[in-house]
Amino acid sequence: MRLAVLERGHRLRARLFFAVASRMAGGEQVDDVFKTIVYRPALVGGPAFTAMIRGALRGPSEWSVGERELFAAATSQANACTFCADIHSRTATLTLGSEVTPQIVADAEESDFRPEAKAMIRLIEKVSQDPDLVTTQDVDAVRAAGVSEAAIEDGLAICFAFNLINRLADAFEYDWDNERHRSQGARALVRFGYRVPRFLMG
């Protein structure tokens, strides 16, 4: 990462957690998003950040977990954030049960995704790339696909979260140490569902 403090500046409690987590993960480190938010958690709202991410990606919703991972990948792809588009394509693959790649997300119209998810992805892409041009007609198109108001709001919450995270990932150059680290990172996101121990967010 471009900022050394995000690699080595953490409080003792975070460093101890990293050591234990690494031991449990066969030597692989926690991911760079995790390292960033627990460095100075108050900067992203502390527990509110975890509540936002967990609520958006794992809380109650009409969307499946896999579709929400897909929306994370779609936001990231719209922002050309290769780190996040890649890892959330992998988590979408693991949770949807069919292969998802950044290219498949970019070509969502030709995919086998549900029409409701395709409509939400179109809105997410426009909100991310051309927010000033978003109108009620764009939202109406998602409604016309059969998506409820609550589900549209759920999709937009994911869009918000990744518009924030994508920018941090690219500014600070998030990456993986190797392919094993990357695939283990994807599995960890699915397994732990974006939980962050509360003592690290205070």
Next chain:
Amino acid sequence: MTAIDRVRRAAIEARGVTDPALRRAVYDAGAQPPPLGPYLDKVRDQASTITDADIGALQVTGYSEDAILELTIAAAAGAAGRRYDAALRALRGDR
């Protein structure tokens, strides 16, 4: 207040090495002198093009890593928030 609201607010108001007034201005995409202004424009509009040199230029000018972190989060939260607000206005029929 929703979790998203609290995250947005923290990006501006959390205690840090930079002045919350500056972070508020950065969040709102107010103009800043170089090299800070051009860097933050990239964070908002083309973050994938940010390079080591962009961060290096800030450090040479005297910005600490903590200051860069705080200002980057403020700019990123502002850009994400502007998109979210636009979408919610469209959802409510206000645009």
